[in-house]
Amino acid sequence: MLGDDSAMPPDLGSLVPADAPVMLIDPRGEAVPHDTYALPSGEALLAAYGALTLSRRVNDQASALVRQGRLAVYPSSHGQEACQVAAAQVLTADDWLFPTYRDTAALVTRGLDPVEVLVLLKGDWHCGYDPYAHKVAPQATPLATQLPHAVGVAHAARLKGEPTVVMALCGDGATSEGDFHEALNFAAVFRAPVVFFVQNNQYAISVPLARQSAAPSLAHKGVGYGVPGIRVDGNDAAALLAVLGAAVARARDGGGPQLVEAHTYRIQAHTNADDASRYRDDDEVGAWLERDPVTRLEAYLTGRGLLTPERAAAGARRADEVAAAMRAGLSRDAEPDPDQLFAHVYATPTPQLVAQAALIADELGRETGD
């Protein structure tokens, strides 16, 4: 009977995450069997490893550039790279990625030039890349606000009959914002092909998860929307590839949205401007260092003989090249062009903006004596 939902069967089984996060390779690099998810192919894992080492290098190079004053600020994802690599790797070229300020590694894995990505943090412009070139939205700063956008892109794709899946990233803290709620609900009601991927790195700046939520896990938030929730070891690239890959496949097949929570850790402070010693112990960081996603996958691949010294060396070379390109690209200081201030506010600048632009041009003209 329409208008009476009291008998609605609570199909809970499919919504509630399992008790333990999915893990396919343990911290020592040993494969662990799993009922639902199979280990990805060696090829996929090698690709992930390449992206992981590159991402680590990009993170650390960017942090170094901040120390040298060549970047204003950098929110490093050191320790979380497996999440970001997997999020990008499971997508096709036609899919969309919606990243946050911390997801540089996902963007680099998707193929974006780190120099373009870091334009934001260098302070040259708000977004340095063309979002359509790789189907990557601008990195979102206002927390959770990108999630409804992701739903919109996905819903539009469905209306147009396109097989696009959208991967929408956010942090543990961002799950508390109203926009998280509204986005998950819209996605569920419209069965939009979105994978909501929460990198639970245990902190929102200084606020630990226990002060952020009293839920059994963040993945449990899916239940209230009718969205399946899944927990995954966020430092296990293999598990991430398997879980996110399955979620993307399900979404593409019309199965609707999923919520994936990765348990990981932010090894560095929130940004270089943050002082993490005010709110957490070194011991805690140390314990997580032992679960490092790069060494874990390396141990596995080496143990299986999949990662040859040649391959490892090639990966390191590529990381070197990218880091060098970052150093070069970010030391060039383009002459700031004030015309840019007015050129993109509207398709056609309003008369008001034209007048203001003329004013600035006049000031500059006087300065340079034109």
Place this chain on the structure above:
Amino acid sequence: MLGDDSAMPPDLGSLVPADAPVMLIDPRGEAVPHDTYALPSGEALLAAYGALTLSRRVNDQASALVRQGRLAVYPSSHGQEACQVAAAQVLTADDWLFPTYRDTAALVTRGLDPVEVLVLLKGDWHCGYDPYAHKVAPQATPLATQLPHAVGVAHAARLKGEPTVVMALCGDGATSEGDFHEALNFAAVFRAPVVFFVQNNQYAISVPLARQSAAPSLAHKGVGYGVPGIRVDGNDAAALLAVLGAAVARARDGGGPQLVEAHTYRIQAHTNADDASRYRDDDEVGAWLERDPVTRLEAYLTGRGLLTPERAAAGARRADEVAAAMRAGLSRDAEPDPDQLFAHVYATPTPQLVAQAALIADELGRETGD
């Protein structure tokens, strides 16, 4: 280990609502046994019955006053009265009630004068009663915005060591708003003594529940906050008293918030201004009329010999009196007093407001020839 929540035990059992809503008296007025909840005392049920008949009368009188043009608009809770009566009845005088525009019946049950309550809908002022007199917040119009306020009142009470419990009401549609999410999360994290009570009347104006949420039930939304969710038959006053009473007791004992969803139905259109025939069938309404909360409780009480003809007559008299007082109170048209416009914006009006008030006074002076 702090900073690692991946092993957090999902204590789901206490969070997930049971498959069927709690029912203690069936639509024909027969008691049905329940594992957890006992039938309230005859006295409590008789009190509920008195409040129910009064509430029904207030609803129908208010609707009539709208037809006569003495009220601008009225969102009737005809059919939902059991929810509202129970929500008020389970509170002590020190508790707080946070109602919406549709919760006139809850306010009347709490002891407010319907004439004061209807000041809003008559158009005289935004809130006609003193919120502190009965610890009832102003009826909220912007959906879900009152829920964080309820959390604040509850948290302040806890900080002050007061045993206050807060009953926060909202509709099914309002659960989609970001404020619902933020309020439940805050309440859970701070273990604030709030009972969130959703009257799921199947519609948000024209939008049926199925377009509002894909969750197994709205009570399942509690899971994602670590807040126990409970479903209850919203037309069964006995079940509502039992469930809400237990939730209030638990909150008072420091057990934290709960989310209660009542399954009920909005028999009238959204307001008199709405045309429900555009989005639902008479059949649907008819089916729900058979579950009427007033006749259900009446059948039970009569069957048990608890409701004597004298008692029923006394209740009807009281309802007559209140209805008559409403007619009288709402036909008085107070002279609108423009000074009121400026008197309450700030404790001390700004010089700007003083000047504006003088301007209006001057206009009026000229009109009346003062």
Place this chain on the structure above:
Amino acid sequence: MTDVEKLTMGQALNRALRDAMAADGSVVVFGEDVGPLGGVFRITDGLTAEFGEARCFDTPLAEAGIVGMAVGMAMNGMRPVVEMQFDAFAYPAFEQVVSHVAKMRNRTRGRVTLPMVIRIPYGGGIGGVEHHCDSSESYYAHTPGLHVVAPSSAADAYGLLRAAIDSSDPVVFLEPKKLYWSREEVALDAGVPGFGTAVVRREGTDATLIAYGPSVPVALEAAALAAQEGRSLQVVDLRTIVPFDDDTVCEAVRSTGRAVVISEASGFASVSSEIVARVTERCFHSLAAPIRRVTGLDIPYPPPKLEAFHLPGADRILDAVDDLQWEES
């Protein structure tokens, strides 16, 4: 051979949506109750029936979600037209509007554009309770990156909404709800007016009334009354608040040397402040008296029984005109 029909503003808006949807398959309409119900003001009446659920649909009840989803759909090739049910119920979407809708083109240097319209029934004068009568134009007009439009007539409502939907930039489209039922002849094929063109609604020589949206009919009423008393008032209708038509407004004010700005919104730090400021900056030496404002009071929107004191009425406008220091000229 123009196609002229007599329509209320509500009907004209409905026609604009229908015609835009028929002309362009990427136009989609969504929001609260806009589907089968046709919106609480019936502006979207019949659209779901005519174009199907994919083109006009109800959403869950969450304004930030609605605007945010529109951003995403616009990013992916659609032209969303969303409805906020009442002015104050657009506030939950404020962050989406200010931090994304207004900034996406600029953020991406024109690579991502957001051709979307946010329709907001706005303003008072209908006896609505709290939160149903706000004049929120100043919030939007102050936010660079948005176009802000407020029609004052059925014909403009049609033309400007078509223009808004055609625009490649986001438009906050403010519909004066008290004018929804006002009727006039609408030329449906008159072509789409450009944004940023104010119009002189009534010629006059003594003083200029500057108004937009719901205040235009009030200004015209005041001008008609003034004419009976021998005073000739010119009435300018802004039509679009952003972009602002300095040329038309300043030319008008210079021609009379006196001006009154009229707006329902509270005056402090508002669109009406801006009009006074910018016109004075430009026309200072043509002014015989300081420009006066007749606006809503600096108070929360009052309850129905008191709204008449708050809203600019013809009398208050005429008082302000009387104050324009006539003796000195």
Place this chain on the structure above:
Amino acid sequence: MTDVEKLTMGQALNRALRDAMAADGSVVVFGEDVGPLGGVFRITDGLTAEFGEARCFDTPLAEAGIVGMAVGMAMNGMRPVVEMQFDAFAYPAFEQVVSHVAKMRNRTRGRVTLPMVIRIPYGGGIGGVEHHCDSSESYYAHTPGLHVVAPSSAADAYGLLRAAIDSSDPVVFLEPKKLYWSREEVALDAGVPGFGTAVVRREGTDATLIAYGPSVPVALEAAALAAQEGRSLQVVDLRTIVPFDDDTVCEAVRSTGRAVVISEASGFASVSSEIVARVTERCFHSLAAPIRRVTGLDIPYPPPKLEAFHLPGADRILDAVDDLQWEES
């Protein structure tokens, strides 16, 4: 025998919070990262340690929730002081601010009052990326029912924050983040200044610069430069935007006959528009030239490398002063 200390504005704010919390047990501080971390700008540093978790605590990450919870706590006898981490991150709370914080007293005819303070680090000039540099005062100043305060010095920051916490009405307290590190002597026992009293920061006879918050030091810098060129500029600091001190500002402007309004916010429909409009309305015949504005451009806040073009600087102010039609006087 005054208690004078040399403090930065950030330290002065921290002291104001500490002193208020010590003086009144109902003052509570909460928000994002305000607890153990002491806030990203360290304004709440040490408060949790000194007063305990019940008095200063972190919340989940949700601004509407923070402001909404503050409303409820204020209803129940507390004096909440909440922090929005940066200007643009207050927008999610906009509905709570406009529809409840600003309206609760009026709605209940003074029965429910909301003695609460919303602290917002605001404005630019620190090389912050997008969303971290908005000047959002106009949104709040346009909303009746709020007090809006913006200190320009450490001493005022201390006194005005104490006054804000003492106020029985809600205050939006805008902290110019670029001034957090500017240091000066602060008399901690100087008593709490009343809202609505602007102050003349520098005497001058040729023209009046009207500024508030982050723009006051810039105005003073311009005045100092002008003095070298033989032009005597007066500088008025509003201190509170709402209520507005018409008397002080108008007296100042009448004394010089010329004025420039300075503000970082985009100019259109802003507080600076209001200042021009209301001062012109009141001082029209004392003005030798129209009041000029030097404001942020009507563009989204630019990236760090370009913010210098956007922000009012001393040179631009002096250009505006030069434009005040001196030849004609």
